[in-house]
Amino acid sequence: MHDSISAMAAAQPFYLEGLNDPQREAVQTLDGPVLVLAGAGTGKTRVLTTRLAHLLHTSRAYPSQILAVTFTNKATQEMKERVSGLMGGQPVEGWWLGTFHSLAARMLRRHADLVGLSSNFTILDPDDQVRLLKQIMEVNGVDHKKWAPKAMISFIDRWKDRGLNPPQVSGDEAGDIAGGKLPLLYEVYQRRLREINACDFGDLLLHMITILKDPANKHVLDEYHNRFRYIMVDEYQDTNVAQYLWLRLLAQGHNNICCVGDDDQSIYGWRGAEVGNILKFEKDFPGATIIRLEQNYRSTNNILKAAHGVISRNDGRLGKELWSEAGEGDKIQVRGLWDGEAEARWVAEEIEQLQRKGQSLNGVAVLVRAGFQTREFEERFIKLGLPYKVIGGPRFYERMEIRDALAYLRVIVQPADDLALERILNKPKRGLGDTTVQTLYAYGRSHGINLYDSIMDLTQTDELRPKVKTTLMKLLDDFGRWRSLVETMDHAELAAQVLDESGYMQMWKEDKAPEAPGRLENLKELISGMQEYESLPEFLEHVALVLENQDQSGGEFATIMTLHGAKGLEFDCVFLPGWEEGLFPSQRSMDENGLKGLEEERRLAYVGITRAKRRAYISFAANRRMYGSWVNAIPSRFIDELPKEQTEVQSDLGLAGSGRSSHWDSSGFAPKAQKRQVASQTHDRKVMSESGTVFQRGDRVFHDKFGYGKIINIDGHKLDIAFEKSGQKRVMDSFVEKLD
Numbered sequence: 001m002h003d004s005i006s007a008m009a010a011a012q013p014f015y016l017e018g019l020n021d022p023q024r025e026a027v028q029t030l031d032g033p034v035l036v037l038a039g040a041g042t043g044k045t046r047v048l049t050t051r052l053a054h055l056l057h058t059s060r061a062y063p064s065q066i067l068a069v070t071f072t073n074k075a076t077q078e079m080k081e082r083v084s085g086l087m088g089g090q091p092v093e094g095w096w097l098g099t100f101h102s103l104a105a106r107m108l109r110r111h112a113d114l115v116g117l118s119s120n121f122t123i124l125d126p127d128d129q130v131r132l133l134k135q136i137m138e139v140n141g142v143d144h145k146k147w148a149p150k151a152m153i154s155f156i157d158r159w160k161d162r163g164l165n166p167p168q169v170s171g172d173e174a175g176d177i178a179g180g181k182l183p184l185l186y187e188v189y190q191r192r193l194r195e196i197n198a199c200d201f202g203d204l205l206l207h208m209i210t211i212l213k214d215p216a217n218k219h220v221l222d223e224y225h226n227r228f229r230y231i232m233v234d235e236y237q238d239t240n241v242a243q244y245l246w247l248r249l250l251a252q253g254h255n256n257i258c259c260v261g262d263d264d265q266s267i268y269g270w271r272g273a274e275v276g277n278i279l280k281f282e283k284d285f286p287g288a289t290i291i292r293l294e295q296n297y298r299s300t301n302n303i304l305k306a307a308h309g310v311i312s313r314n315d316g317r318l319g320k321e322l323w324s325e326a327g328e329g330d331k332i333q334v335r336g337l338w339d340g341e342a343e344a345r346w347v348a349e350e351i352e353q354l355q356r357k358g359q360s361l362n363g364v365a366v367l368v369r370a371g372f373q374t375r376e377f378e379e380r381f382i383k384l385g386l387p388y389k390v391i392g393g394p395r396f397y398e399r400m401e402i403r404d405a406l407a408y409l410r411v412i413v414q415p416a417d418d419l420a421l422e423r424i425l426n427k428p429k430r431g432l433g434d435t436t437v438q439t440l441y442a443y444g445r446s447h448g449i450n451l452y453d454s455i456m457d458l459t460q461t462d463e464l465r466p467k468v469k470t471t472l473m474k475l476l477d478d479f480g481r482w483r484s485l486v487e488t489m490d491h492a493e494l495a496a497q498v499l500d501e502s503g504y505m506q507m508w509k510e511d512k513a514p515e516a517p518g519r520l521e522n523l524k525e526l527i528s529g530m531q532e533y534e535s536l537p538e539f540l541e542h543v544a545l546v547l548e549n550q551d552q553s554g555g556e557f558a559t560i561m562t563l564h565g566a567k568g569l570e571f572d573c574v575f576l577p578g579w580e581e582g583l584f585p586s587q588r589s590m591d592e593n594g595l596k597g598l599e600e601e602r603r604l605a606y607v608g609i610t611r612a613k614r615r616a617y618i619s620f621a622a623n624r625r626m627y628g629s630w631v632n633a634i635p636s637r638f639i640d641e642l643p644k645e646q647t648e649v650q651s652d653l654g655l656a657g658s659g660r661s662s663h664w665d666s667s668g669f670a671p672k673a674q675k676r677q678v679a680s681q682t683h684d685r686k687v688m689s690e691s692g693t694v695f696q697r698g699d700r701v702f703h704d705k706f707g708y709g710k711i712i713n714i715d716g717h718k719l720d721i722a723f724e725k726s727g728q729k730r731v732m733d734s735f736v737e738k739l740d
């Protein structure tokens with residue numbers, strides 16, 4: 001019944017045409033374990049899709065007998081489309097294609113009873129997880145002020161990533177975290193989840209592993225062994241231990257597992273991925289066929305050599321060199337610009353020029369290291385009417401924390417803005433829950449007044465609980481004070497003060513969720529961006545117009561997304577902005593993981609460059625406005641690592657042709673006109689991180705607006721300063737420069 005490979009070679013099916021020899025081997029080696037270990041753009045994903053089509057075409061397997069794992073939902077979608085394309089457009093039904101989580105959830109629903117759940121179990125989101133653990137901590141006498149529940153949850157998540165149930169967690173693992181009680185908390189947490197018929201994301205795989213490993217459930221494992229004749233995994237370098245264990249259990253039946261990956265593209269170590277999984281594939285799956293692909297079909301040779309120049313600095317690589325028939329192509333454009341705004345302007349200009357040459361916007365991407373970077377590009381693109389989409393997250397001004405911050409500012413300018421006020425009434429948590437809001441609205445309706453005025457009225461009566469009343473009075477007081485500052489205070493500075501005094505910043509600082517630092521960065525970027533506008537009302541007007549002006553209907557659009565999100569994708573032209581020390585490589589990543597962190601950042605650079613088919617543009621700014629102060633940025637070390645022959649360095653900063661930038665001194669390089677213009681705003685500020693400078697009473701400082709002064713008092717981040725010309729003022733520390 002099965003065609004033999006040689007018979008097929010005689011009349012080769014159309015989908016095998018055009019594949020090179022090792023690719024074809026990978027598609028046609030259906031029996032036994034196969035690992036395709038190869039660099040970017042060599043057709044690994046294409047091998048997987050073709051293999052799927054091949055299995056179906058040759059009737060080797062029904063769709064339901066194939067398990068195919070992709071890394072993201074987007075990749076799942078693409079694979080569906082590609083395979084159905086290869087199958088003459090007919091949709092393929094009934095197969096097990098999806099992400100690890102989605103596939104494991106589907107399985108667990110069928111066997112939930114084996115781990116004490118019923119099949120309609122709820123999947124908790126991270127907020128619920130934290131709430132549940134917090135209750136458990138209270139009951140077990142662990143101080144949740146000292147041990148943040150979110151941090152405890154991430155320990156538990158990491159254990160789950162490693163496939164560890166509570167009994168397998170030894171006391172040593174947790175040390176004296178939570179007074180040595182973390183393993184106990186984990187155990188109780190798992191028990192509570194069962195009691196409420198719920199599981200968290202980590203449980204989806206963990207429970208399945210538990211079920212499949214238990215000899216008592218041999219029938220279940222047998223069933224899956226029978227079912228899944230073929231298993232395929234894309235981006236194998238980013239699997240964690242739990243994912244790996246799950247795969248290995250399932251593959252033990254037919255042993256037909258095909259994984260594809262690239263050790264140089266492992267970029268999820270921070271989420272528990274183990275690049276070691278790919279390196280020990282041969283040991284785990286004895287008799288494996290290892291296939292290397294070296295021809296790249298995506299990029300020009302200049303792009304490949306540039307990417308190679310960077311990645312070759314990493315230690316412990318398997319090492320591979322790629323070549324392409326696409327010719328040398330254009331050199332990588334490396335561009336130094338004065339600041340972030342100039343960078344965005346340059347990128348937009350280049351994109352427009354590409355468009356004029358016939359480049360479709362769909363083939364253009366801006367790939368950023370950190371989410372906050374998108375703002376400057378979005379602003380510029382909107383201004384020019386250049387259609388774009390932010391993939392993998394909301395647009396800058398639509399992000400939750402930005403909307404919250406804007407809501408505060410809207411209420412200051414416009415107290416009757418009920419929607420804005422309601423949004424932040426209990427953010428951060430102040431004990432103003434739904435009941436209070438209902439009471440306020442009911443009063444407002446019956447008196448025909450807005451929320452703000454209702455608060456004014458009701459705080460004069462005894463209708464509210466004393467605690468609620470006090471809280472509301474304080475809030476009114478705050479808003480009154482902030483409003484009184486609008487005329488006299490710099491609006492960006494006021495915004496910083498509002499976010500500080502309201503406790504909103506603090507809320508995110510205390511938040512231990514992995515996305516919290518990104519949200520803080522966004523808030524700081526918001527404040528930086530405000531400085532480009534004259535006043536608070538003008539800025540709010542701008543945002544309103546931007547938000548309204550988002551016609552996303554049809555048509556072509558450029559893509560803005562993070563480097564992490566771009567894995568596996570490709571674009572004709574790729575812009576890689578913000579290549580500056582601290583931003584990329586990310587300081588946080590290096591601080592937390594040292595050399596390992598730096599190497600992961602370098603792999604991210606490799607992923608970024610290799611997304612480009614024809615053109616890659618790398619840029620860095622000499623100055624970044626960070627939360628009110630200008631920071632002199634140093635070009636990324638990755639720029640130094642780009643081979644000279646493949647790059648064309650152009651700089652507005654006097655760097656042209658040097659190619660080496662780390663010895664660069666910022667002073668004197670800027671074109672004169674620009675320098676003067678910015679200098680008047682910055683007064684030659686030194687590098688200053690948000691918390692980097694230590695202020696003391698008596699320090700002499702400089703403030704953009706108020707000039708020279710002396711600190712006379714310190715209240716948290718607020719400094720009382722006696723200014724020589726403008727008298728005593730209270731300002732945020734991040735807005736003043738300490739003088740020696």
Ligand code: ATP
Nearest residue numbers: 018019020039040041042043044045046297298568
């Ligand atoms: P990454 O490591 O970035 O995930 P990859 O190895 O999965 O890359 P693919 O995305 O499968 O690479 O392929 C890169 C590009 O090369 C795609 O546009 C694909 O269609 C094309 N390609 C792959 N193999 C061939 C081939 N034999 N002939 C022509 N084009 C090919």
Ligand code: MG
Nearest residue numbers: 044045046568
């Ligand atoms: Mg791929």
